[in-house]
Amino acid sequence: MLRKMNAVPIAQVRLQDSFWSPRQQLVKDVVIPYQWEALNDRVPGAEPSGTIANFKAAAGELDAAHHGFVFQDSDLAKWLETVGFVLQQGRDEALEQLADEAIDLMGRAQQSDGYLDTYYQLQKPGKQWTNVRDDHEMYNAGHFMEAAVAYYEATGKPKVLDILCRFADHIGEVFGPGEGQKPGYCGHPEIELALVKLYRLTGKESYLATSKFFVEERGREPQYFNIELEERKAAGYTERVETRKQSYFQAHAPIREQHSAEGHAVRAVYLFAGATDIADEYEDESLMAAVRTLWNNTVKRRMYVTGGIGSSDAYEAFSFDYDLPNERAYAETCAAIGLFNWGHRLLQIEGRAEYADTMERTLYNGLLSGISLDGRSYFYVNPLEVWPVISGKRDDIPGATLRRQPWFGCACCPPNIARLLASLGGYAYSFADDELYVNLYIGSEVVQAVGGSRVALTQSTQYPWEGAVGISVRTDKATEFTLALRSPGWCRDFAVKVNGEPLDAASLTKNGYVKIRRTWNDGDVVEVDMAMPVELIRAHPELREAAGKVAVQRGPVVYCLEEADNGSNLRDVQLSSDASFQGRFEPKLLGGVYALNTGDGWRTEPSAVTEDLYAAKRYGKTPAALRFIPYYAWANRSEGEMTVWVRERER
Secondary structure, three states, X not given: OOOOOEEOOHHHEEEOOXXXXXXXXXXXXXXXXXXXXXXXXXXXXXXXXXXXXXXXXXXXOOOOOOOOOOOOHHHHHXXXXXXXXXXXXXXXXXXXXXXXXXXXXXXXXXXXXXXXXXXXXXXXXOOOOOOOOOOOHHHHHHHHHHHHHHHHHHHOOOHHHHHHHHHHHHHHHHEOOOOXXXXXXXXXXXXXXXXXXXXXXXXXXXXXXXXHHXXXXXXOOOXXXXXXXXXXXXXXXXXXXXXXXXXXXXXXXXXXXXXXXXXXXXHHHHHHHHHHHHHHHOXXXXXXXXXXXXXXXXXXXXXXXXXXEOOEOHHHEOOOOOOOOOOOOOOOHHHHHHHHHHXXXXXXXXXXXXXXXXXXXXXXXXXXXXXXXXXXXXOOOOOOEEOHHHOOOOOOOOOOOOOOEOOOOOOOHHHHHHHHHHOOHHHHEEEEOOEEEEOOOOOEEEEEEEOOEEEEEEEEEOOOOOOEEEEEEEEOOOEEEEEEEEOOOOOOOEEEEEXXXXXXXXXXXXXXXXXXXXXXXXXXXXXXXXXXXXXXXXXXXXXXXXXXXXXXXXXXXXXXXXXXXXXXXXXXXXXXXOOOOEEEEEOOOOOOEEEEXXXXXXXXXXXXXXXXXXXXXXXXXXXXXXXXXXXXXXXXXXXXXXXXXXXXXXX
């Protein structure tokens, strides 16, 4: 394997954090029950899901047609995976029983050959695997495989793992390079990374080989999606085929020949994550080089300052370099989650903090914005600017909404963000034989064997509002190992002490981590202090939508102006290039946030404005007090304008 380190498992990490622990508790107490009700169509006012009804119908227990999208099954899979992550942190009999009932239903719906997909079982029996470009069969299977791994690791119960191993075996028999097999791959990547997870749990080599085949075969000539279309025509199937470029499916070229992130953003990052896993397992440097190229293109030319990706509403896709519109931003929540997970894989392989920096940017901004503070409503789309009067009046901005919604007919994002939040502890730490890495600063306890001993760390912090972190070490005996502390890319002044003695952090920094090698004793204490001033962020000159504008950032958190605090016509607002800010934590505001205030804003002088639509004069400006809140917290109050980028006024 190429990996320099491995993630510490979720079960070995306990979050005790003022910012994230309430959100994890919210997932367990509110989100999981709420989403279970939604899957069962019991949420008043929400779009019907039909997910559980589909499985009951497939099991012969309900006389009903399939409801929803072809990927409706995946909503249950992501819900079940979330439950698995929660149970890895502590058993809950009632929750476990609910999950077991869902698993039993899945087992009853599964066909004797291992196949399980309610859309085809109910709507197209006998026609499975005839349209893998559009119908998401392997995508659904992949999400269930991930759920099976998470639930088995939590409970040790084999039933769901058996169900999905049977399905994986069936897929491996149908698809591959052998005689009589289909040389195809799913139009929506996901199964690639899921099969690797299944392989790592079971050790069954065929799962890894199938994943490798899917990664390598994609984009080769002759194009499989064209082959299967001709086969359907020959079989007499009549259907309307939506014309989409092969790049939408990342099938325009073999992955080693792809140099930019193209097509549907979620599909792209899922594929790239799976390809990263394959490069790792097969020690394939050529594939790894291709993945690095795609990562660099994504984060250096096609990513928003919030960590959102996929700028185009058309096909939920990447467009082209530096095309990052604010008001028309798509930036799907699922795409942010996919980028976060892809970055985590690259972090384990290369041990470079830059990947964790991107993860953190995405986590605190473009990902967290996807869920309301109460956990009961969600954003599918995460724009960086909103002008409410446009809603319903401009067809070229159809995705933007002013309020998070309780559910979606296409509900991929709500359960996706729930599983990410539930599994957050699994991203915080990594380890090698004699190294323990702190990737994310989150109040927590971690236990891991390192340097031949059992080591426990307790991390205490008020991050992301404060840059102070305390880490206490517990060990049964004196142990020599390296403690690696990420020095965030946003931090200009990273100070560290061990037992009160300052260290030269700069001389100890490698690949963005401050590496402290010593013999550690029980009770040792590490103090980290990261200076956290407010900074004005400016975009690359070719990023036209941000030209002449600044974004406000403090630590890892990107801020925005909201109409509730600043009034309307936010595009008219200017912010001085040398603005000074006064900030404080406000526990009663938006669930508790660090708000920023400045008197160095400017607006057009109202008395100078006439009824002229155009005039050959320069409007005067008047000072304005401005209040910035974290971007993730917008749209939790009254509807109104919002903007991340603000016009810069140079003095």
